[in-house]
C-alpha cells in the first residue's frame with residue numbers, strides 16, 4: 001500500500017439477509033443496508049452467495065449489481081453454478097471461498113496447494129472477464145505460494161482463528177495467530193499479491209490486524225450487523241473506520 005493510502009473497508013451485508021430469511025419477509029433489505037453502508041464510508045460491499053442460499057439470494061446479487069455505487073466483492077464457492085453467475089454479472093471482485101454444507105460459518109481457507117490445477121482453470125475465465133480474483137485462504141506459506149502460482153490477483157487471509165482465540169481468552173494462541181498473519185501478509189505482498197483480511201473481526205480485534213502494513217482491505221460483516229441493532233449501521237461503520245484509521249496512523 002502506498003504511504004498515506006487508506007485501508008479499505010468492505011462491509012459484508014450477508015447477515016441482513018439472515019434476519020430477513022428468518023421470517024421469510026421482504027425486510028430488512030440487504031441493498032438498503034448496502035447503500036447505508038456506502039453513505040457511512042464503506043469502500044465496497046461484500047456479499048456471499050452460498051450454495052444453500054441461507055442468506056444472500058440470487059435476486060439480492062442482481063439488485064446489488066444494479067444498485068451499488070461502490071465495488072461489489074462477490075464471495076462464492078468454486079462451483080460451475082457460481083462461476084456462471086459471476087460471469088453473467090462480472091462484479092468488480094470475486095472472492096473464492098471454501099464451503100461445507102453443515103458449517104455455521106466459513107471454517108477455514110481454501111486448499112489452493114492441494115487443488116491448484118482445478119482452481120487455476122476455474123479462476124482463469126473470471127480474470128479474463130475483468131473480475132479481480134481473490135482467494136480466501138489461511139496464512140500457511142504453501143497456500144499463499146500456490147495462490148501466487150495459479151495467477152490470483154488477491155488473497156484474503158482468514159482472521160477467524162485469531163478472533164476466536166481472542167474471544168476465548170487464549171491470548172498466547174491469539175498472539176501466535178497474529179504473528180502468522182503478519183508473516184503471511186508479508187510473504188503474499190512479496191509474491192506480488194494484493195492482500196486483504198477478514199472474518200470475525202470486531203471493535204476489540206480490528207486494530208492489530210489493521211496495523212499490518214501490507215493489508216489493503218478488510219472485509220467485516222457479522223459484527224457490524226450485530227452492532228447495528230444497538231447503535232445503527234452507520235455509527236457502527238463509522239466507529240470501525242475510526243479504529244482502522246487510528247491503527248494505521
Ligand SMILES: CC(=O)[C@@H](O)[C@H](O)COP(=O)(O)O
Nearest residue numbers: 014048075097104105106199
Ligand atoms: C467468507 C467469509 O468469511 C464471509 O462470507 C463470511 O463467512 C460470512 O458468511 P457466513 O457467515 O455465511 O460464513
Ligand SMILES: NCC(=O)COP(=O)(O)O
Nearest residue numbers: 012198199200219221222
Ligand atoms: N470475507 C470475510 C467477510 O466478508 C466478513 O466476515 P464476517 O465479519 O461476517 O465474519
